[in-house]
Amino acid sequence: MARQMVSLTGRMLGALLYYAPDNDNNMPLFAQLRQSGWHQTWPCGDAAPVEQAAQQMTLGLQSGYEERLADVWQRLFIGPDHLEAPPWGSVYLDKESVLFGDSTLALRLWLRQQGIEPCNEAREPEDHIGLMLMLAAWCAEHQPDGVPILLADHLLPWAMRYLDLLEQAAGHPFYQGVAALTRTTLQDWQRVYRLTPAPRQLFY
Numbered sequence: 001m002a003r004q005m006v007s008l009t010g011r012m013l014g015a016l017l018y019y020a021p022d023n024d025n026n027m028p029l030f031a032q033l034r035q036s037g038w039h040q041t042w043p044c045g046d047a048a049p050v051e052q053a054a055q056q057m058t059l060g061l062q063s064g065y066e067e068r069l070a071d072v073w074q075r076l077f078i079g080p081d082h083l084e085a086p087p088w089g090s091v092y093l094d095k096e097s098v099l100f101g102d103s104t105l106a107l108r109l110w111l112r113q114q115g116i117e118p119c120n121e122a123r124e125p126e127d128h129i130g131l132m133l134m135l136a137a138w139c140a141e142h143q144p145d146g147v148p149i150l151l152a153d154h155l156l157p158w159a160m161r162y163l164d165l166l167e168q169a170a171g172h173p174f175y176q177g178v179a180a181l182t183r184t185t186l187q188d189w190q191r192v193y194r195l196t197p198a199p200r201q202l203f204y
Helices: 002-018 027-033 047-061 069-077 089-093 102-114 129-142 144-169 173-193
Strands: none
Touching: 002 027, 002 129, 002 144, 002 173, 027 047, 047 173, 069 173, 089 102, 089 144, 102 144, 129 144, 144 173
16 A cells, blocks of 8 residues: 555656656646546545645646746746755755765665666756655555665655745745645655654755
């Protein structure tokens, strides 16, 4: 059951945080999100926070917002301006807040030891929040013993800080809802797997 939960929710949330809204990978997903009641079958978290997050996402998909959703994604994840919520783990875990830092290299080594080749279209750091959520889903499907290590050692130490910043910086209900739903989901993953995140100092 836990494997199915991580597979389903990790793939969805990872895609929303990694791909642009108009990317081919996300078009079927956005069609699903426009259907009422999708959140009622969400397998993670209590009903109230899940419903609240879903309402924000639904609101953000409606017309009437000055900033198009694709522009919001560009602003939050690409730039060119300073990113208020950088989506890479090493920004938070490394003293210099750099990309491809020591924490990224540690994740890369772990992936190599597991024989996992991450699907990384843009050749960017493996510790992008979206990639890591999709990686958790892949591990749940193919190497379930790796899920607790991936989460406790490489994702959970920094993910909540990132999601707090994303929710603050989003300025748009859709990505505020995505941040909230991801937080609720990760908290449930942690509960189900009985995980204690590795103690790591955050620098961002």
